[in-house]
Amino acid sequence: MKYSLAIYGAPYASQAADTAFSFAEAAIARDHEIYRLFFYLDGVHNASSLATPPQDESNLPARWRELVEAHNIDAVVCIAAGLRRGVLDEVEQQRYEKTGSNLNDGFTLSGLGQLIDAGTHSDRLITFGA
Amino acid sequence: MILHTVNKSSFHNNSLDACLRVAQAGCGIVLIEDGVYAATDLQNNRLTEQILSAHTVYALVPDLKARGLLARVLPGIELVDYQGFVALTESFDSVQSWY
């Protein structure tokens, strides 16, 4: 089956993103396809390249990046939600003349239409909210 | 049929109550994250025998284990791991997330 996950919780702020990650891994283990991961609301922080937790703690943003790259998953961050919360790629950094960008490799900024598309093209769309 | 997920303690917010108002006979309810506290013996627990006979209620083992609750799970609650959670989403038509 094709699964899309809508992730609304920031890493470390709640368990939502962790649960979503474990669900995604389990779905892949059961031979499902992850059609899209859509990060919205505070979930956009999962795509930050700057998260630097202590070495003995789980680095969820890095784990997302590894999962996305290992399985070629379409990982989309809602651009409006990202901009609002300070998750930017280089294009937006230049557009808004900011000092840096932090969108991690493997993720793209795009519009809410990608969430709608995920709904219409997946067999299951599951929300992970904080 | 719908699979409902609840991730909050009923002492935190009314997500479990709202879920139970709307849950139809035969649906599934998966308790995850702090929602697993409802799988234990509480005063005024919403998961009465009547509810447990009308719906199948599951609780996510890694969340129970994290919270030290494995020995406290009510009879009638089915335990699942993450792959079991995925398996449930395969057999129900859609997932309603209460949080």
Next chain:
Amino acid sequence: MSETKSFLIVNRKAPYASAFAKEALDVALIAAAFGQQLSILFMDDGVYQLLKQQDPSGINQKNSSQTLPMLDMYDIKDIYVEAASLQARNLHTEDLLIPVQVIDSQAAAGLMDRHNILLNF
């Protein structure tokens, strides 16, 4: 995909203390702009999003209820409110900014059954 799918947006959070109200409405408008069939259900504290006379200027926020009349302009007509949620809060349809259909909890369950894609806010 040839199967006609329809969306149900379920709004359960009060406005202003979190971004859910505003960002859920954004999803509704985009879904409509993409020509999708869409219903919206307000329940629990989500019914507070519909109250008249909101003025968040003192808390430095935009008035998210001002987006609500746009739903009709985008041809989103199927807007439901759970009766139990209104009653628990001593609210009536006269207190709400837009016309809604008040439904009981069983009908709310029916809504969730009838729509393939559930978006939960």
